[in-house]
Amino acid sequence: QKEVEQNSGPLSVPEGAIASLNCTYSDRGSQSFFWYRQYSGKSPELIMSIYSNGDKEDGRFTAQLNKASQYVSLLIRDSQPSDSATYLCALRGGFQKLVFGTGTRLLVSP
Amino acid sequence: GAGVSQSPSNKVTEKGKDVELRCDPISGHTALYWYRQSLGQGLEFLIYFQGNSAPDKSGLPSDRFSAERTGGSVSTLTIQRTQQEDSAVYLCASSPQGLSNQPQHFGDGTRLSIL
Numbered sequence: 170q171k172e173v174e175q176n177s178g179p180l181s182v183p184e185g186a187i188a189s190l191n192c193t194y195s196d197r198g199s200q201s202f203f204w205y206r207q208y209s210g211k212s213p214e215l216i217m218s219i220y221s222n223g224d225k226e227d228g229r230f231t232a233q234l235n236k237a238s239q240y241v242s243l244l245i246r247d248s249q250p251s252d253s254a255t256y257l258c259a260l261r262g263g264f265q266k267l268v269f270g271t272g273t274r275l276l277v278s279p
Numbered sequence: 280g281a282g283v284s285q286s287p288s289n290k291v292t293e294k295g296k297d298v299e300l301r302c303d304p305i306s307g308h309t310a311l312y313w314y315r316q317s318l319g320q321g322l323e324f325l326i327y328f329q330g331n332s333a334p335d336k337s338g339l340p341s342d343r344f345s346a347e348r349t350g351g352s353v354s355t356l357t358i359q360r361t362q363q364e365d366s367a368v369y370l371c372a373s374s375p376q377g378l379s380n381q382p383q384h385f386g387d388g389t390r391l392s393i394l
Contacts, residue, residue, distance in 0.1 A: 200379065212370060212386060264334055265378065266338075267383060271319055
């Protein structure tokens with residue numbers, strides 16, 4: 170089992186809809202979680218970090234963490250075509266390195 | 280500069296040659312990380328520096344890979360006797376002290392192609 174698992178997608182949603190991206194992880198001791206957005210040919214860009222169970226909102230983005238069930242999710246409200254990208258879920262591993270999932274490709278159609 | 284700077288942005292070389300990739304972290308950041316991203320793969324950790332020391336080298340795939348950091352700033356990743364499977368985007372990231380609540384900021388990467 171991979172440490173961080175994501176559905177590769179693509180996840181297709183119409184403009185204005187809510188996009189829901191999910192991630193599960195295997196290390197129950199993990200404490201810090203991150204969502205990065207990566208446009209094709211570009212470097213990852215941090216969108217959200219979450220450390221506690223529950224929801225964390227920032228603009229159109231909401232990160233959700235459930236440590237008991239070992240999953241992290243990212244909701245994007247009012248999705249825009251510019252949100253089309255690959256979304257990478259990551260957790261902090263030993264020595265604070267990031268352990269990434271393979272990413273979910275999101276396509277938002279106008 | 281304001282962000283993490285990597286050079287070159289693209290490198291094409293022949294199999295068997297050595298290559299050096301450079302990373303200049305955000306000024307004042309003591310923690311520096313190297314990752315690589317192969318086509319269709321997730322980001323894979325290579326090595327972590329805290330200052331000039333590398334307490335975690337566990338991700339280096341073989342002894343052909345090495346890295347150093349001098350002056351607590353610029354880091355170079357060296358790949359000797361390159362192989363085609365080394366083709367990937369090599370990304371560098373830095374954070375202020377490498378603490379768990381400090382995000383890592385990525386450079387634009389070096390796209391390495393081995394012919």
